Amino acid sequence: MSLYMFQAAVPVYTQFLTSLSNVLKKGAAHAEAKKIDPSVLIGGRIAPDMLPLSAQVQIATDHAKGSLARLAGVEAPKFEDTEKTFDELQARIQKTLDYVKTFKPAQIDGSEGKEIVLTFGTQKFPFNGQTYLIQFALPNFYFHTTTAYAILRHNGVEIGKRDFMGGV
Amino acid sequence: MSLYMFQAAVPVYTQFLTSLSNVLKKGAAHAEAKKIDPSVLIGGRIAPDMLPLSAQVQIATDHAKGSLARLAGVEAPKFEDTEKTFDELQARIQKTLDYVKTFKPAQIDGSEGKEIVLTFGTQKFPFNGQTYLIQFALPNFYFHTTTAYAILRHNGVEIGKRDFMGGV
Numbered sequence: 564m565s566l567y568m569f570q571a572a573v574p575v576y577t578q579f580l581t582s583l584s585n586v587l588k589k590g591a592a593h594a595e596a597k598k599i600d601p602s603v604l605i606g607g608r609i610a611p612d613m614l615p616l617s618a619q620v621q622i623a624t625d626h627a628k629g630s631l632a633r634l635a636g637v638e639a640p641k642f643e644d645t646e647k648t649f650d651e652l653q654a655r656i657q658k659t660l661d662y663v664k665t666f667k668p669a670q671i672d673g674s675e676g677k678e679i680v681l682t683f684g685t686q687k688f689p690f691n692g693q694t695y696l697i698q699f700a701l702p703n704f705y706f707h708t709t710t711a712y713a714i715l716r717h718n719g720v721e722i723g724k725r726d727f728m729g730g731v
Numbered sequence: 732m733s734l735y736m737f738q739a740a741v742p743v744y745t746q747f748l749t750s751l752s753n754v755l756k757k758g759a760a761h762a763e764a765k766k767i768d769p770s771v772l773i774g775g776r777i778a779p780d781m782l783p784l785s786a787q788v789q790i791a792t793d794h795a796k797g798s799l800a801r802l803a804g805v806e807a808p809k810f811e812d813t814e815k816t817f818d819e820l821q822a823r824i825q826k827t828l829d830y831v832k833t834f835k836p837a838q839i840d841g842s843e844g845k846e847i848v849l850t851f852g853t854q855k856f857p858f859n860g861q862t863y864l865i866q867f868a869l870p871n872f873y874f875h876t877t878t879a880y881a882i883l884r885h886n887g888v889e890i891g892k893r894d895f896m897g898g899v
Contacts, residue, residue, distance in 0.1 A: 566734045566843050571865055578866055609777070610884045675734050697739055698746055699896075705873035706895060712874075713881045716778045727874060728867075 568634065569671040572696055576627040576663045576704070582729030583623065583708050584656045586715060586722050590616075591649035593720040601649055607714040616714045618644070620652045623707035624659040630700035631663060633679050634692050635670040736802065737839040740864055744795040744831045744872070750897030751791065751876050752824045754883060754890050758784075759817035761888040769817055775882040784882045786812070788820045791875035792827040798868035799831060801847050802860050803838040 594601040606615045614622070621644045632639035640662060646652045674692035681688045681699075690699060712727050762769040774783045782790070789812045800807035808830060814820045842860035849856045849867075858867060880895050 566736055566739060566861055566865075568734055570861065571734060571739060574862075575865060575870075579870065609881045610887070613884060693734055693738065694742075697734075697743060701869070702743075702747065702873060702896065705870060706877050706880075706892070709874050709877035710881060713777045713878060716781060717885075719778070724874070728870065 567668065567672045568674050568692065568696060569666070569668040572631060572634070572671060572701070573663060573666055575701065576631070577660065578729045579704070579708050580624070580627060580656050580660050580663065582727055583620065583711060584653060584660075585729070586712055586720075586726050587620070587649055587652055587656070589722050589726065590715045590718075590720045593715075594649075597719075602647065604715060604718055604720070605647065605649065605652070607718050609710060609713055609717065613710075616711055617646050617652060619707045619711040619714065620655065621646065623704055623711065624655055626700050626704040626707065628659050628662050630696060630704075631666050631671065634674040634677065634696065635666060636677075637670075735836065735840045736842050736860065736864060737834070737836040740799060740802070740839060740869070741831060741834055743869065744799070745828065746897045747872070747876050748792070748795060748824050748828050748831070750895055751788065751879060752821060752828075753897070754880055754888075754894050755788070755817055755820055755824070757890050757894065758883045758886075758888045761883075762817075765887075770815065772883060772886055772888070773815065773817065773820070775886050777878060777881055777885065781878075784879055785814050785820060787875045787879040787882065788823065789814065791872055791879065792823055794868050794872040794875065796827050796830050798864060798872075799834050799839065802842040802845065802864065803834060804845075805838075 590604050591601060594604055605617050608615050624642070628639045642655055642658065646655055677692035679690045679692060679695045681690065709727070712722065716722055758772050759769060762772055773785050776783050792810070796807045810823055810826065814823055845860035847858045847860060847863045849858070877895070880890065884890055
């Protein structure tokens, strides 16, 4: 018995993109109930030089679709980073969930040793599939989903740890 | 070839406990440079009804040591949650890192199907080893390490994403 790459990625993205969607729904409902301009929450930040909620959602979805595409050796769909409303952010999450669900175990399993090289500026970061998923893509995904949660929580939205965790 | 449970857990805890330690060092240095009482940062919160920095560190370390112990079927050391200074938080992270490093692959690999039941109040949550690690322990670990980072970032500590990610 062993853990498979597909199992380490697809159920995680499904669980936490779904919970991110639910957290954002509570954010939208809070804005409506308290008569807060939704753009205040969507532009909310933990620090002035950190990215706003909209970007946290954009980057989290990018890590989910990008990592599966790289592991499978296919091209990920490009999403323009233009979302400015809760509805648009929900649509982006839904498109990502739909994309995540297209992957079959045979596309992802066995990618542990696959060479994956990321380029940031002029620097190259070589990974194998396993370290890329486990020590780069998933931590980044969690960083941005947690920060999205933190921005809404900081702004008074009544969400709790169970909302972050989703089903569990 | 397959991904092993040990590889999905131990290198992650090592990488992100080390980066958490470095992030806290920058927090301590910031407090000293700006003549801020360190307890202000250690008691910092993202929202008034969220846990402070000290608890984020305590819970992150608990998930690291607790998950490895459960998967291996051994008793995790208990740490009293009494840390009130940066030095005490560093000592807790170091004790956890030392404990993480005691595990051998043979203790963790093969635990995918192991029955693990968590109890919160009167509710029981049954997992197998794989879903417990991948969909419960690791997301919780990342939630608390990210929140610790966010609390310091929110309070003006000059840390960036690379500090969160550690080596990568």
